[in-house]
Amino acid sequence: MSKPVSSESVATTRVDVWLWAARFFKTRSLAKQAIDGGHISVNDAGCKPARTLRVGDHLKISRGEERMEVEVLALSERRGPASVAQTLYDETESSRATREAARELHRLIGAGAPPKRPDKQARRDLRRLKHDQ
Template sequence: MSDEAVRVDKWLWAARFFKTRRLATEAVQGGKVEVNDARAKPARTIRPGDELRVRKDAYEFHVIVHAVSDKRGPAKVAETLYEETPESIARREQTREQIRAQNAAFPQPKHRPDKHDRKHLARFKRGG
């Protein structure tokens, strides 16, 4: 960790928001990352004290950068690079609950239909 500036795509990868640097770069280019309430480019540098908004899938993270790093380390070290705001945590939890409720309303089959199940479905569709 260092206290200089580092590219936003490298920092997102080092802070473990994205599995690869390529995914981090694509997210920044796709407009899913804002630095200090402005859309960022992958080469944009960030420093401690900057605020980032990262949209990933259905979730949005609002974090404050505490330290910068361009090396990906253990998850425990990555957690020290930023602090997520309490509002962001509450919003993500609310989104998680909404997704769980939606999934409960539309249950998925336990397994793919096998030969026996397909014959039953075919008979049902034929009406006999």
């Protein structure tokens, strides 16, 4: 089982590598695309994929509709298990509360919506209605 690299042995890491190692993105290429697209900011400033990241830096990460603010606790250039990746960062309380509220709102909005596609019984009912006219 791999452990995160301590800040003493690696002083800096590329942002795209760290985002991949911390499991925010499945590939470094996706992390790079997110950075180039302006979805990642380091210490409230835009960044490039090769920007060096240090322990204590604050990142704002946007993935789709999800927004996260995290503080870098440890650096790693190797992708390990999710349990180890979660030790690399700490999400702020305000970010966590905002994400939970958005998730709950999305759940409530989606709960009353009908299914996207009619099931077999509904299709039969629709056919009957069309043929009866």
